Amino acid sequence: MPIRREHRFFYPIDWPQLSAVIRFGRAGGWCEGCGRPHGRVIHHLGDGRWWDADTGTWRDGRGKALVVLPELDELIGRLRTTRVVLATAHRNHDTSNNADQNLAAFCQRCHMIHDRPEHQRRRWRTLFRRRASGDLFRGPYQPTH
Template sequence: MPSQISSPSPPVVLSVSIRFRRAKGRCEGCGRPHGREVIHLGDGLWWDEDAGTWRCGQGKRHRRLRPPHSTILPMRRTRVFLSTCHLDHDPQNNAPGNLAALCQRCHLLHDAPEHRRRRAVTVRARRAMGDLFTGPYG
């Protein structure tokens, strides 16, 4: 009888498990709820409707502001979608400790240094190709 080798979880199942079982449908960075529209000020502060309080970009209560209906500050609305983020930026490493459920804002902030690094590599490569085939890169 052939031995059965357990295959790794399909990426979709793993993503759902991280986002909705472990994180319970909330961003692990700031606490924003998946699928809901939140009011925010564009600088990381957002209104947590469930708790009736403002929260900072790390999910901590921010007590200095009034509720959104009683303030004249310009506010935006954003629908929150959770995605599963590789903390070490390696898509091959699907260990649960390397994955986090993050909203759009937290995911972009987490990936920003890696995006800058990759952009610098791309620019250097293009310059090298330009020097090789067409002379100095313009």
């Protein structure tokens, strides 16, 4: 995932090399959350279940082989494809802690799920600041729809 301009100074200067070591050295080019392979186009159902062409099995959102396979009507109506791209995530969201155990190689889906609480926190802070600024300079906040 691209690093926002305002957050770039939180990352070390050698972040691209460190990220490559985690994604391809330690993880071997596979997502550490669900096992999806980097750079490949995979078939998925949009709810975490995906087709592992290497083993010929359906897997769940954590990479475990499914015991109950998707029904045919689920496949026809919902089958999608996506290219998997790995990114390095900070497990504790602290960009100054670049210890090996704090870094993880995640695909786009796993990275977004992992970062969801942090994104919600930031969204709340942004809304709170906008409301406070509006109350301070323009009177009580009036939500727009």
